[in-house]
Amino acid sequence: MGVFDRAARLARGDQQETYPYQCMSCGADLPVQYHTCPECGSYDVRATKWIDD
Numbered sequence: 087m088g089v090f091d092r093a094a095r096l097a098r099g100d101q102q103e104t105y106p107y108q109c110m111s112c113g114a115d116l117p118v119q120y121h122t123c124p125e126c127g128s129y130d131v132r133a134t135k136w137i138d139d
């Protein structure tokens with residue numbers, strides 16, 4: 087899982103923006119903006135729309 091998997095899903099257009107947040111440390115897709123990532127405990131959870139690659 088990660089940003090590339092997510093990008094691939096979006097590119098195919100078969101997945102809407104169900105997980106608008108993502109952990110920058112482990113790449114977990116998150117439905118809400120957690121203060122800390124539930125997967126790895128990182129504080130670096132960002133809205134994916136702010137991620138520009």
Ligand SMILES: [Zn+2]
Nearest residue numbers: 109112123126
């Ligand atoms: Zn994480």
